[in-house]
Amino acid sequence: MEKELLKNLYFDATLSTADFVKKLAKSTPSITKVINRLLDENIIVECGFAESTGGRRPIQFALNPDLDFYILTISADQYFSTFTITNLNQIIISEHRDISLELKCSNSANLLLAEIEKILASTPINRNRLIGIGLSMPGFVNSELGVNESYPISHHLYGIKNTIEKKYGIPTVIENDSRCIALAEKEFGLAKNIENSLIINLNWGVGLGIIINGAVFKGESGFAGEFSHIPLSDNNTLCSCGKRGCLEVEASLNAAIRNTENDIKKNEYSIYSTFVNSNLNKIDALIEASNVGDQIAINNLGKIGYMLGKGISTLIHILNPKQIIVSGRGAELGRILNPQIQIAINEFCIPEIAKTTNIQMSALNKYAQIKGTAAIVVERHINSILTKNHQHKKLINE
Structure with missing residues (x-):
């Protein structure tokens, strides 16, 4: 349930206990238990009261703005790609926009990997604080298998998701660009x-x-x-x-x-x-x-x-x-x-x-693909912040 609660806070910014009960179709005691656990771990924080609907004004919750967890996104079209690092408040920390990168070129996969390296090098963010990498691109993307079937199996872009994942050891998600844009409009537009x-x-x-x-x-x-x-x-x-x-x-x-x-x-x-x-x-x-x-x-x-x-x-x-x-x-x-x-x-x-x-x-226009690409990472891997947070605390205590 923690994953669903965190996802909803990412998409809606602030929610009350009653909101969670309605969205997740769970009982108030079970929701309250999870909220208290996340509050104790400083994953979420109280952020004031919602508007009154006639009774007591409910307390609202949000993701802790001080959480240092990030998402790397690659939003590719046929000719250009934009590389961004955003935090869980959807603020862009680093951005390389409209990098010339033609997908049909034989060395497009190598160019894409080189640009990932550049944006990671341009920020002081520790790579261990990335919860995931999201890649959206045109074509017959099979997100379940993690491949782009627009390319033959021998082509480097066919299995680019696995290539990125192996190179950086960071969970990576691939999705079709139009479906990412649809997700952005569904959640933010x-x-x-x-x-x-x-x-x-x-x-x-x-x-x-x-x-x-x-x-x-x-x-x-x-x-x-x-x-x-x-x-x-x-x-x-x-x-x-x-x-x-x-x-x-x-x-x-x-x-x-x-x-x-x-x-x-x-x-x-x-x-x-x-x-x-x-x-x-x-x-x-x-x-x-x-x-x-x-x-x-x-x-x-x-x-x-x-x-x-x-x-x-x-x-x-x-x-x-x-x-x-x-x-x-x-x-x-x-x-x-x-x-x-x-x-x-x-x-x-x-x-x-x-x-x-x-x-x-x-x-949202040109920002829709970026927001949707980050959203697919959140949908798959937002719960990893719990594990990473525990590991971070353990290192501090040691």
Whole structure:
């Protein structure tokens, strides 16, 4: 029960005994017993009173802010990775953002390991105080087996989770990037306290996280959510999966970038060509161009918004969700994408079905993957702080 109690405090920050009883479906005496034990060990602390609901104001509890336990996360997309070390209050202690690291390169695994070494070397934190390492990345990630089946068994990224674990002796978790983003929205974002939601990860590609009955749904083989490869495109462009007609070739930020660069080649003027020289990440250049009103960038973003709306219409007809959240880097472009998404929904959706689904842009946007990647470590390994705390006290006493 300690693990579940600690997880809930990580996700909700402060909770009362009554909150724990409701969330964990356990008796008040059993919850109180665990709380007292964690208080005695200084793992949790009292942090004031909750608002009154008519009776005595209940005492709230939180994770001890002085706990020196940390999480290392690697949030990878096709071309860039961000490495962070956060504490249990979700404060970033160290961060290496947007490191150029193309996953398709033959030496990508070695580059990833080298960056882990760099971020560990850049902080005075003792590695023994890391409760775990979380890696999120695109592809057919089998989190139960700890492998990325997008790669052949001989490829270094196939078993990168085990490689990291063996190298550092730290428990490591691997998960698909879109499912991590879905978890972040469920615990910290717009999907919190909503039983059924669909979370679209709009980045270089288009991913999907599915939340059913309050849990992230993975499907029979763990690969549910391959939204990007629904054959809705009439474009003959070859998709990264090797097939044609995939939604991704017209509804991703990569598509908007490709179309913008093609327009520039046709002598159309776009300030994107200036911004791309000062931004390593082309997505940043595209966002910056749209923010200053560049017509070419805005027009091409509108096109992907319309195609995304076409794909969303399919999801609405099949699953009839309460809400659909657009998250990831694309959520930063909501003011441009939203109108075009709605136009497509109006065009392709049966009104009686569409009216019950709320389309929202995530406020977490580019931070969602980082928060979700840390969350998967917490879900698996938060209880390790109990063992580590005992070991630390034993060393002090000796």
